[in-house]
Amino acid sequence: MNRTMINELQGKAGEKVLLKGWLHRVRELGKIAFLILRDRTGMVQCIVETGKISIKGIKLESVIEIVGEIKENKSLDLGCEIAVEAIKVISAVNYDLPIEINKGELEAGLDTILNNRVLSLRHPKTNAVFKLQAVLAQSFGEYLKSNAFTQVFSSKIVGGGTEGGTEVFEIKYFDKKAYLAQSPQFYKQMLVGSGFERVFEIGHVYRAESHDTNRHLNEYVSLDLEMGFIEDERDLINLETEMLKYMLSQASLQCSEELRLHNVQLPEIKGEIPSIPLPEAIEILKREYGKTDLENDIDPEGERLIADYVYKTFGSEFVFLTHYPRSKRPMYTMPADGGLTHSFDLIFRGLEITTGGQRIHSYEQLRTSMLERGLNPDSYPGYMDVFKYGMPPHGGLAIGLERLTAQLLGIKNVREATLFPRDRYRLNP
Amino acid sequence: MNRTMINELQGKAGEKVLLKGWLHRVRELGKIAFLILRDRTGMVQCIVETGKISIKGIKLESVIEIVGEIKENKSLDLGCEIAVEAIKVISAVNYDLPIEINKGELEAGLDTILNNRVLSLRHPKTNAVFKLQAVLAQSFGEYLKSNAFTQVFSSKIVGGGTEGGTEVFEIKYFDKKAYLAQSPQFYKQMLVGSGFERVFEIGHVYRAESHDTNRHLNEYVSLDLEMGFIEDERDLINLETEMLKYMLSQASLQCSEELRLHNVQLPEIKGEIPSIPLPEAIEILKREYGKTDLENDIDPEGERLIADYVYKTFGSEFVFLTHYPRSKRPMYTMPADGGLTHSFDLIFRGLEITTGGQRIHSYEQLRTSMLERGLNPDSYPGYMDVFKYGMPPHGGLAIGLERLTAQLLGIKNVREATLFPRDRYRLNP
Numbered sequence A, B: 001m002n003r004t005m006i007n008e009l010q011g012k013a014g015e016k017v018l019l020k021g022w023l024h025r026v027r028e029l030g031k032i033a034f035l036i037l038r039d040r041t042g043m044v045q046c047i048v049e050t051g052k053i054s055i056k057g058i059k060l061e062s063v064i065e066i067v068g069e070i071k072e073n074k075s076l077d078l079g080c081e082i083a084v085e086a087i088k089v090i091s092a093v094n095y096d097l098p099i100e101i102n103k104g105e106l107e108a109g110l111d112t113i114l115n116n117r118v119l120s121l122r123h124p125k126t127n128a129v130f131k132l133q134a135v136l137a138q139s140f141g142e143y144l145k146s147n148a149f150t151q152v153f154s155s156k157i158v159g160g161g162t163e164g165g166t167e168v169f170e171i172k173y174f175d176k177k178a179y180l181a182q183s184p185q186f187y188k189q190m191l192v193g194s195g196f197e198r199v200f201e202i203g204h205v206y207r208a209e210s211h212d213t214n215r216h217l218n219e220y221v222s223l224d225l226e227m228g229f230i231e232d233e234r235d236l237i238n239l240e241t242e243m244l245k246y247m248l249s250q251a252s253l254q255c256s257e258e259l260r261l262h263n264v265q266l267p268e269i270k271g272e273i274p275s276i277p278l279p280e281a282i283e284i285l286k287r288e289y290g291k292t293d294l295e296n297d298i299d300p301e302g303e304r305l306i307a308d309y310v311y312k313t314f315g316s317e318f319v320f321l322t323h324y325p326r327s328k329r330p331m332y333t334m335p336a337d338g339g340l341t342h343s344f345d346l347i348f349r350g351l352e353i354t355t356g357g358q359r360i361h362s363y364e365q366l367r368t369s370m371l372e373r374g375l376n377p378d379s380y381p382g383y384m385d386v387f388k389y390g391m392p393p394h395g396g397l398a399i400g401l402e403r404l405t406a407q408l409l410g411i412k413n414v415r416e417a418t419l420f421p422r423d424r425y426r427l428n429p
Helices: A110-115 A124-145 A185-196 A231-253 A254-262 A278-289 A300-314 A362-370 A381-389 A401-409 B111-116 B124-145 B185-195 B235-255 B256-261 B278-289 B301-316 B361-371 B381-388 B401-409
Strands: A016-029 A032-039 A042-049 A062-071 A080-091 A170-173 A176-180 A198-207 A221-229 A275-277 A318-322 A343-348 A351-360 A394-398 B016-029 B032-039 B042-049 B063-072 B080-091 B170-171 B176-180 B197-208 B219-229 B275-277 B318-322 B343-348 B350-360 B393-401
Touching: A016 A042, A016 A080, A032 A062, A042 A231, A110 A231, A110 B111, A124 A176, A124 A198, A124 A221, A124 A231, A124 A254, A124 A401, A124 B124, A124 B185, A170 B381, A185 A198, A185 A221, A185 A381, A185 B124, A198 B197, A221 A231, A221 A278, A221 A401, A231 A318, A231 A343, A231 A351, A231 A394, A231 B063, A275 A278, A278 A300, A278 A318, A300 A318, A300 A343, A300 A351, A300 B219, A300 B350, A343 A394, A351 A401, A362 A381, A394 A401, B016 B042, B016 B080, B032 B063, B042 B063, B124 B197, B124 B219, B124 B235, B124 B256, B124 B401, B185 B197, B185 B219, B185 B343, B185 B381, B185 B393, B235 B256, B235 B350, B235 B393, B278 B301, B301 B318, B301 B343, B301 B361, B343 B393, B350 B401, B393 B401
Parallel strands: A042 A080, A275 A318, B042 B080, B275 B318
Antiparallel strands: A016 A032, A016 A062, A032 A042, A062 A080, A170 A176, A170 B170, A198 A221, A221 A394, A318 A343, A343 A351, A351 A394, B016 B032, B016 B063, B032 B042, B063 B080, B170 B176, B197 B219, B219 B393, B318 B343, B343 B350, B350 B393
């Protein structure tokens, strides 16, 4: 008999089926036991007459096979249950479970959850986080592919010449020193200039920052894109707006059950996302919230407050902050008038989820920008080449996949939106 | 005026268009110059009356804009050309090009090609390699997603407990030592047992092997999958067969121009791929080719010869070699009778492109297998957990993306199928 998945049981009362999965819960009532079987598609109640079929010694989370008949039961969410005719243990559990995963909420501290990842991920709410995350990554790629972007895979081991500004992890590379890439920034620019014009990458990036917050990871998945022949950063802002609409529509379509489990509503993007130049945002924060400690930059509190302001004023949960000052952006950022830049961040529900902007495409201008910051252009030979040999106006952006996932689901700590997070103290599992 | 892409020009004679791209080639004939403009979609001939419009000083590979009228010209592949009305240089080249990229073949040594990656990638044949590569990676994901696999992102920084057998790169992780993951093997098994049942990952893996061959890289993209509730390795062999059919059909559909440039035919898979147990393959090599130096294993020469035999005998360019001996497979491989295993390699045109197999799912059996090989199960706490708490029968496989790309295009050195290859000596660009 072929395996039937639990989400295929509805409307088939009377049929005999073979189910496989994990034993999620057991309740014994006299001569009857109610087992909950869980597979990757859901859960079903299975009724066992314990006088005929023994379930003694079968511990929770054992992998079992059940043969039985589908019975209609309208009082259950699924609309049916299984009258069990045979149970077989495929993989027995002989150990006590370190955490309980058969309650509505996973009641354990973050460290316990992460230390017992293979169990905590079995909890339907935890599992749902990563089903949504997969759809977000995939729909990012689908949207860009349909807009003539080529997916690329750039090296994460770099010989030197990092962007500056953040710490990097050092690797022993045979007899040399190398570093883990803090972003595919240089590579994606080089690939735009290599004739691809439009590229995207979905891959890990590494930051050796030692601070320990609920929104930072030392390794995360960056959804990166870069495109050539743009006018300015507005082209990127428009692209991201349409891309997010597509990603949210796919999440809504493919993850309705996952979103229901988390009891969240996806944000709506109607038309354009509001866009505020940073200097104006700083004025608004002063005027509306009496926040006077900002100068030329915004802090996490400021991001939360400006998000609050935009939601109250425009009804949008997203806001683009634009025109960051030159001093706050990397050397490759295209300058704008008044010491500002053609750059932007996207704030979603009070947290920055994207940084992007137009880049400098002139070799001489880039050299000058590096020298002004005390960087040596000769340390970046492969990168500088592309600007010598014909580079179109271009720009790009990067979205932190774990942050986007966490913000959509109302998860407070980005580690919970990471399968196997890496931070200052955590290297396992 | 909006930009028109070169592949949109056909059938629009008489229209005025704005084109943008790189100046690929120039030929001057008296008062007329023929420019070839290249964008991400192709190339077009543009006719300039040099008495009216000067092209003096515009070097090859400059980024330019051309405004002109589309003229029918049936003697050209494209069927049309551009009568230029205006040229504007967007990004001038002021340097001599270190390599010529406007010939039919890129005539340079591998080191020169890789050292000048941003230029060599502009050559249409080189560029085409990575267009195909993107389609292969994407169609791998599409096929698996439509078969209920969840895409996952596992950590590439591991605290210890590697699979053994290959060397790893060491990272300075704050005050600890860590390593670059040599595969997502442990994580994908853990995720099968975490309730996802079926997972895939597209990501980099790292091997610190110091040998220098044309088929090895120290960093490559691994197309990984793992699935639960299998009977044995035949389920994986069947899955890979159908998946490859889908990937090849997508490559054929989406990359006809790229395949034409490389003058290659995609292989056909009709029905099943031939499957030969390794001991039988060794006998065949002895009998048919007088190759007597193999015992319990196969070498690269043997792989080429068995591929030759299978092609002559069955007309297939693919062959699964199965039942490798236990001594040649990792500790997690499911044993079969006679000291063999439920494992396989897939050989394509004489090169191994996949390794896979069923894994041990019993905690006790896995412990024993580790101890037999002198490994300490306590070094793998996160991994071992999943076998304690209910693990279904499962297995998986991994395909090397660069190898598959190279073999499909008849590329001899896998470095040429890597955007920015990393080997014993190469860390840049």
